[in-house]
Each structure stands twice: as structure tokens, then as C-alpha cells.
Amino acid sequence: MRLANLIRMKDPCTAYARSVIGGKTPAGDFAQWACARHLWDLDNASDYWFDVEEVNRFGRFAANLVQFEGEHAGNRLELLPWQSFVFGCIYGWKRKADDLRRFRTAYVEVPRKNGKTTAAVVPALYALMVEKEPAAEVYALATKQDQAKRCWDAAWKMIARTPGMSRRLRKRFNAIENESNFALFRPLGADSTTLDGLNPHLGICDEVHAWKDRALWDVIKDGMGSRRQPLMFAITTAGYNQLGICYELRTHGLNICDPTKSEYVDDSFFCYVAAPSRENEDAWDDPVTWAEANPSLGVTKRIDFMADLCTRAKMIPSERNTFLNKQLDIWTQASQAWLDLRQWDQCAGEFTLEDMAGETCFVGIDLAKVSDMSSAAYVFPPAGDRIHWRVIVSHYVPDDDIVERSKGTAPYHTWKDLGWITATPGNCTDYDFIRADINANAAIVDVKQVVFDRHFAHELVTHLQDDGFDCVGFGQGFVSMAAPTSELERMIVAHELEHNGDRVLRWQAGNVVVVSDPAGNIKPDKSKAADKIDGIVATIMALGVAMTSANKRSPYETQGIRSV
Numbered sequence: 001m002r003l004a005n006l007i008r009m010k011d012p013c014t015a016y017a018r019s020v021i022g023g024k025t026p027a028g029d030f031a032q033w034a035c036a037r038h039l040w041d042l043d044n045a046s047d048y049w050f051d052v053e054e055v056n057r058f059g060r061f062a063a064n065l066v067q068f069e070g071e072h073a074g075n076r077l078e079l080l081p082w083q084s085f086v087f088g089c090i091y092g093w094k095r096k097a098d099d100l101r102r103f104r105t106a107y108v109e110v111p112r113k114n115g116k117t118t119a120a121v122v123p124a125l126y127a128l129m130v131e132k133e134p135a136a137e138v139y140a141l142a143t144k145q146d147q148a149k150r151c152w153d154a155a156w157k158m159i160a161r162t163p164g165m166s167r168r169l170r171k172r173f174n175a176i177e178n179e180s181n182f183a184l185f186r187p188l189g190a191d192s193t194t195l196d197g198l199n200p201h202l203g204i205c206d207e208v209h210a211w212k213d214r215a216l217w218d219v220i221k222d223g224m225g226s227r228r229q230p231l232m233f234a235i236t237t238a239g240y241n242q243l244g245i246c247y248e249l250r251t252h253g254l255n256i257c258d259p260t261k262s263e264y265v266d267d268s269f270f271c272y273v274a275a276p277s278r279e280n281e282d283a284w285d286d287p288v289t290w291a292e293a294n295p296s297l298g299v300t301k302r303i304d305f306m307a308d309l310c311t312r313a314k315m316i317p318s319e320r321n322t323f324l325n326k327q328l329d330i331w332t333q334a335s336q337a338w339l340d341l342r343q344w345d346q347c348a349g350e351f352t353l354e355d356m357a358g359e360t361c362f363v364g365i366d367l368a369k370v371s372d373m374s375s376a377a378y379v380f381p382p383a384g385d386r387i388h389w390r391v392i393v394s395h396y397v398p399d400d401d402i403v404e405r406s407k408g409t410a411p412y413h414t415w416k417d418l419g420w421i422t423a424t425p426g427n428c429t430d431y432d433f434i435r436a437d438i439n440a441n442a443a444i445v446d447v448k449q450v451v452f453d454r455h456f457a458h459e460l461v462t463h464l465q466d467d468g469f470d471c472v473g474f475g476q477g478f479v480s481m482a483a484p485t486s487e488l489e490r491m492i493v494a495h496e497l498e499h500n501g502d503r504v505l506r507w508q509a510g511n512v513v514v515v516s517d518p519a520g521n522i523k524p525d526k527s528k529a530a531d532k533i534d535g536i537v538a539t540i541m542a543l544g545v546a547m548t549s550a551n552k553r554s555p556y557e558t559q560g561i562r563s564v
Contacts, residue, residue: 013088016081026291030273033257055092066161082295101229103270107253108235110274111329114296121155127202128183136183136201145189152187190216198223203232208246209239238329275329293328338512349498364451364542366534368429377538390498393535400427420504431460451541474541481523484544505535
């Protein structure tokens with residue numbers, strides 16, 4: 001019967017996979033991996049089987065639904081090929097041991113305007129009306145209750161449009177209920193008043209890239225323990241936060257699908273990511289790249305719409321990352337970020353402060369006024385056979401703040417355990433601890449000067465001067481910051497700077513947003529940064545003094561402030 005299913009029944013899921021692998025349907029590397037995984041499993045999976053009848057049952061259900069918005073409003077829903085593939089895999093693959101669903105977590109990432117709303121609504125309605133799960137609880141999940149309601153409202157509008165469906169389902173305040181099987185569908189946000197006592201069968205996790213932490217995910221996932229075949233279904237576009245739950249799920253899913261990582265196995269996790277092939281990411285203005293990333297291009301997403309946005313991205317640099325991120329599904333570090341993290345990663349080396357013993361360095365310090373993160377950057381000019389500049393940054397956070405700050409977008413606690421953050425005693429910045437650390441490091445390397453923000457001259461500077469350090473004030477305006485900011489950018493692009501793979505510094509590099517004066521000179525702007533940038537600012541200050549020491553004067557000093 002199972003083999004016969006594959007032979008005689010329509011199988012849009014496998015048809016899409018074969019079309020992608022055969023080169024007939026444009027798709028990037030990651031979507032190709034998902035398709036290759038499906039085809040390999042058809043021939044080799046020993047613990048699972050593919051139920052084409054279930055795939056068609058889902059397809060027939062979807063075809064009965066009536067669309068409610070856009071140019072197709074009033075028409076019956078026709079699943080797009082990529083949607084048939086995603087749903088076919090999720091619902092078609094079953095465990096041989098009990099015929100229950102194989103995939104318990106699904107991560108789906110597509111750019112905007114590719115039919116994401118449909119992909120979120122149909123599984124919810126299918127769970128309410130078709131799946132034989134007693135008293136199924138279905139939840140639309142988002143960071144805010146209002147965001148979660150968008151998926152839920154879309155479901156009700158589709159119900160209202162579809163003949164006969166509104167007679168079977170009832171809308172009661174914040175719930176859609178099926179009285180015949182006691183199933184219900186509710187919106188929940190991370191800001192909902194109560195998340196306790198839930199018994200979820202299906203969680204529709206909308207725009208996971210915007211989730212600030214994993215608390216909501218964990219609450220829903222943990223509540224599924226008594227369900228026979230629960231499903232966490234994450235549907236999102238790409239985002240900016242590469243330290244959050246979304247990027248974690250994405251990375252896990254891609255590792256599973258990556259054909260070069262055969263040892264990385266999780267048979268309960270499905271992943272489909274629509275993004276350009278890695279070699280085409282830089283060709284972001286090429287319609288071929290657009291087609292790889294947008295499986296609905298020319299159907300639900302117009303090509304002239306993409307062309308218009310691409311033109312704007314070329315003319316307005318600040319819109320480029322948004323175009324890459326939301327229209328091509330390329331993860332970027334901030335909406336108007338300064339540094340390309342791919343270039344940053346290429347500057348990584350393996351060295352410690354002890355490896356730099358005896359070498360000349362300049363130390364930039366950026367201090368927290370009361371609490372939070374402080375940074376000391378040790379910048380080493382080229383010396384001897386070493387032609388690259390090097391930087392090592394020490395990060396300090398009050399120990400009492402680390403647990404609380406780990407609840408946000410950055411894993412402070414993990415960084416502490418890995419040694420990238422030094423926890424200082426108490427709940428406020430411990431300047432004596434930082435002073436002692438700088439003195440200890442100065443016994444290893446030759447600290448020529450300590451550079452500090454002259455508008456924040458703390459007693460720490462006085463103590464360091466008492467310790468014998470030459471301390472230099474450094475302004476935060478364009479006059480002081482422009483030259484070293486531009487030089488740091490040039491060094492990274494040219495691979496003339498080496499860092500030691502510091503995860504905190506990488507995070508901060510991705511947070512930096514620069515502002516420019518009328519003459520085009522740039523400097524970091526803390527008020528516009530995505531998050532902390534202290535280590536980068538400290539590096540720029542130390543680099544500025546090191547450049548001056550090497551007779552590389554600021555253009556403001558040699559030419560004056562340019563005007564237009």
C-alpha cells in the first residue's frame with residue numbers, strides 16, 4: 001500500500017523536490033539541501049515512511065479554502081509548489097513504529113510576499129478540523145499579542161470566506177473553537193498575562209526573527225509532553241539578531257540538511273530556507289538571485305516590485321541591508337550596519353595576550369558609567385615579521401547583572417562561561433578590578449599609552465596615571481573619531497587587522513551604526529546602535545592614538561574640517 005501510494009497517487013511534494021534537484025525550478029543551496037534530504041529519505045529511510053495519501057488529504061483540504069485578500073481574494077486556494085513541498089514533508093513523513101508524525105519541529109524561512117501568511121494559517125485550520133487529536137490546542141505565537149492576532153485574524157477571515165466552514169467553527173472572543181471535537185485556536189504573545197497550564201498540539205510561531213528571547217518557545221514546547229504528535233511550526237523571514245532563538249533554529253536545521261555534515265542528525269526537525277546560493281549573495285541585483293530566494297516570484301510577488309526595491313537599495317545605502325534581509329532572506333547584522341560580518345570573520349586569528357608578550361600596544365578603554373559592559377581594547381601595530389595589526393579586547397560586566405542581561409538578545413552568561421566576558425564583583429562597574437587587570441596585562445605587553453574618552457575622565461584614569469601609565473584623552477566627535485573609524489573599516493576590508501575570534505566583539509561589530517557629517521566623515525553612534533558597541537569604540541580610540549604615534553595624522557588635523 002505504501003509503495004503503491006508513491007506509484008499511483010499525485011505527489012506534489014516529491015515533484016517539487018525533483019524539479020529543484022533537476023535544475024528546472026530555481027532554488028538556492030539551502031532549499032536544494034532540503035529537497036535532496038527528502039529524496040534520499042524516500043530511498044533510504046528505515047524508520048520512516050512517506051504517506052502520499054496524507055499529503056493529498058492536506059492538499060484537498062487547502063484547495064477548499066477561499067482566499068480573502070489581494071488580487072486572488074474570492075478564489076479557491078491553490079498551494080504553491082514550495083508550499084506543497086513544505087507541507088508534504090511535514091505531514092507526509094511518518095514513523096513506521098506508530099504511524100505518527102515524524103517531524104515535531106519545522107523551521108521555514110522565506111522572504112516577504114511569498115505566501116507566508118497562507119503557510120501559517122492552513123496548518124492551524126487543518127489541526128482544528130482534520131487531525132484526530134482530542135481537544136487539540138492550537139496557538140498563534142508572537143512577541144506581542146497584537147502580532148499573534150494577525151495570523152489568528154487571517155484564519156478567521158479565511159473561515160468566513162469558505163462555504164460551510166463558519167458553520168463548523170465558532171469565534172468566541174480570542175478563540176476559534178470546533179465544538180464537535182473541542183479543538184481551539186488562540187493567539188498568544190510573550191506579553192500575554194498567563195502562559196501556564198497550556199497543552200499545545202500545534203504552535204504557529206510567527207516572525208521568529210523578532211523574538212527577543214526563547215522564553216515563549218520553551219513554554220509552548222515544554223507544554224507538549226502529553227500530545228501524541230505535537231508540532232512547533234516556525235515561519236519567518238530573515239532577521240538581524242544572530243544570537244537569538246531564530247538563528248539558533250536556522251543553524252540547527254541547516255546543519256541537519258547540509259550534505260557535508262552526515263554526522264549531524266535530527267530526524268524530528270524539518271528545515272526549509274529560501275535564500276540565494278552562497279556564491280550568488282553578492283549578486284543581489286541579479287534577477288537570477290531573486291528567483292533563487294523567492295519561490296513565489298512572478299506569482300504572489302511581482303518582479304517589477306523587486307526591481308523597484310533593488311533600485312532604491314542601490315541609490316540609498318541605508319536601505320540595502322533591508323533589501324538583502326527582507327527580500328532575499330540574507331541575514332545581516334543590523335538594518336543600517338557598518339561592517340560586513342563575513343569580512344569580519346575572515347580577519348579572525350588564533351592568538352592570546354601571552355602570544356604578544358613584550359610587544360608594543362595602545363589600550364583604549366570605554367567605561368560604563370554605573371553598570372553594564374566596559375571594555376579595554378589592546379591594539380598592537382605591526383612589528384617584526386608580523387604585517388597585520390592585532391586587537392584583543394577585555395570585556396567587563398558586573399556579576400550581578402549577567403543573569404538578568406542573559407534574558408535579552410545576547411547570551412552574557414554563556415560568554416562568561418567561555419571566558420569572553422570577565423565578571424566583576426557586585427552590581428556596578430568595578431573600576432578597581434579593571435585597573436588591576438590593566439596593570440597585570442601591562443606586565444606581559446608594553447603598554448605605550450592608555451586612551452580614554454576625555455568627556456568621561458573618571459578617577460580610574462587618575463589611578464592609572466599614579467600607576468605610571470601615560471593616559472591620553474580622546475574626543476568622541478568627528479575631529480577625533482573620523483580617521484580611525486575609516487581606517488578600521490579599511491583594515492577589515494583589506495584583511496590587515498586580526499582579532500582573536502572574540503564572540504562579544506563580533507556581536508558588537510554587527511551592532512555598529514555610523515553617522516556621517518556633510519563632508520562624508522564617519523563615526524560610530526551609540527544612540528543608533530543595535531546594542532552594545534563598547535569594544536569597537538575602545539578599539540577605534542586606541543587605533544587613533546596608535547596612528548598618530550606612527551605619524552598618521554587625522555585628515556581633520558592636516559586639512560581642517562571639510563565643507564561643502
